[in-house]
Amino acid sequence: MAAVFLPLFGNWLQPYLPTMAGSSSPKPDRNKFDPLPEPKNPEPIGGERKGQFRNYTVTEVPTFTDENWGFTIDGLVKKQQKYNWQEFLELERRVQVSDFHCVTGWSVYNVTWEGIPLKKILQDSGIDPKANYVKFYSGDGVYTDSLTISQAMQDDMIVAVLMDGELIPQQNGGPVRLITPKMYGYKSVKWLTRIELIENEHIGYWEKRGYKKNAWVTS
Template structure:
């Protein structure tokens, strides 16, 4: 549900203007990593380039493993700290941590931060991702 679908090659993606942010990483099982420095492109900037249609209500994310998916509402995707990151603490994100690029959603538990991100799709219907069909909340807000 975009007017201008966009495909990025790695060499073009890494040349894009990036943002640096420091945020906490929270696992739903109770552990956290504080003050992680991420560098990447704000998701709302990537969506703006694609010209999102007014009918779109959700943003669906696909992992390169072909199994893992998740989604945010369009409003959630517009939060300033939601990004497609390629660097973590000054280094390329290793595959074990979801690299080369992964979604970062600091105000939600990490199961919303799709690893090995390969595709983003705009839809008009909600999507139950990998963990939601296994009983996890669709809205994964971290409780402070």
């Protein structure tokens, strides 16, 4: 499957070529946040992470600070939520270890993520019976994707803020990104700033360009 998608992926990414996290010349992280979240587990709980992230983007990488960042849950919910950085850090988080798979053929194993379960965010906002889908917005102003309600309610879907005990790097979608462990990474929306519950199906950025709507990782 990865071989089928790779040429298409590469064409759309130009001129935003991937960078390798942890390489000899990583790009500086321009995100500035104060305070930083206190991790529940300062050390990764899944053992040493195996593999490296290749940081793709379809736009210039956005830059955020604790002053300009916000997070919204709206649409077909009973209680719209809007958080600034400090308020977001007060939400109860959990830690999980999962693998990350890219449709282009690479994976990173034993990643320790810490964040808010997507299921809890949706339940706390109150899901309107008319809602059938959950739409996710990237803070780059371009990228979107979606899950069905049933997909979004799976236990391992998480709105992550920490990776291996540290704030998610800017190049890897920080400060906050969606993590969908059983689906390919194009569903794990980077720079997540808004979640909207909607009635009708939304076709995401890469799905419009030929990728599958159901991005389940296949062995």
